[in-house]
Amino acid sequence: MTGATSTASALPFTAPADTAPHRSLLSRFDGIWHVTGSLPLAPGESSDDAFDRLDPLFRERGTSRDRTGETLTFSKKEAAAQDKMAVFDGGVLRIEQGEAGPVLRYRLASRALLFCFLAPLLFLFFAQATVFVGKFEKPNIEAKGKKPDAKKTPVPLNPIDKALGAPEPDKSKKKGAEKDKKPSPTTGYVFAGIFAALYVIGRILEDRRIKALFRKSLIGA
Secondary structure (H helix, E strand, O other): OOHHHHHHHOOOOOOOOHHHHHHHHHHHOOOOOOEEEEEEEOOOOOOHHHHHHHHHHHEEEEEEEEEEEEEEEEEEEEOOOOOOOOOOOOOEEEEEEOOOOEEEEEEEEHHHHHHHHHHHHHHHHHHHHHHHHHHHHHHHHHHHHHHHOOOOOOOOHHHHEEEHOOOOOOOOHHHHHHHHHOOOOHHHHHHHHHHHHHHHHHHHHHHHHHHHHHHHHHOOO
C-alpha cells in the first residue's frame, strides 16, 4: 500500500497550510492532466456502501489502493489494457456531506493527458527550429550559387552511351532535387495538430467517461 499512500499525498483535495502557496501555483495547471468531478449519492447511503460498489474498479492488475475513513486513494503501475481506468495513474476519491446529502468527489491524474498536451508544444518547437535553420542556411546557399563554377562545362557522354542513345544529363532535375532537400516545418505542424486534437478530445471524453463509469458502479446497473 506504499504506492497508494504516496499518491494520497501527491493528490490532496486541499493543501496543507505550509504548502498552500506552492499548491496555489500548481493548481493553475492541474487541470491539464487532472480530471475532477463529483456525484451525488443516494440519500442515506453510507461511505462503506459506496466504496463497496466502487471497489471492483480498483481490483484490476497493477492497481494498489488504500482506504482511510471517507477517503480512498489508488495508484496504477503497468495497468492492463482491459482496465477501464487504465488511462489514469492514480487519484483520490472522497465522500463528503453536502447540503442535499452525501457526495462523492474525485480527482484523478493522467500522464497520458499530460503527454498529449506537451507533444504539440514539442512539435511546434521542432517546426520553428526548422524554419530558423532554413532562414539561416538560405544566404549561404544563395552566396554559393553566385560563385563561378569551374566545372560548369558539361561532361560529354561516353561514346558507348551516346551510341546506345542515352539522353544528355538533365540539369533541371538536379536543381529540383536540391530544392526538395530544403527542410520543411510542415511535418511538425501536422503532428502538433494531431496531438492537440487528441488532447482536446481525450480531455472531454475521459471526463464524461469516468463520471459515467462511477455513476454506473454506484447505481449497480
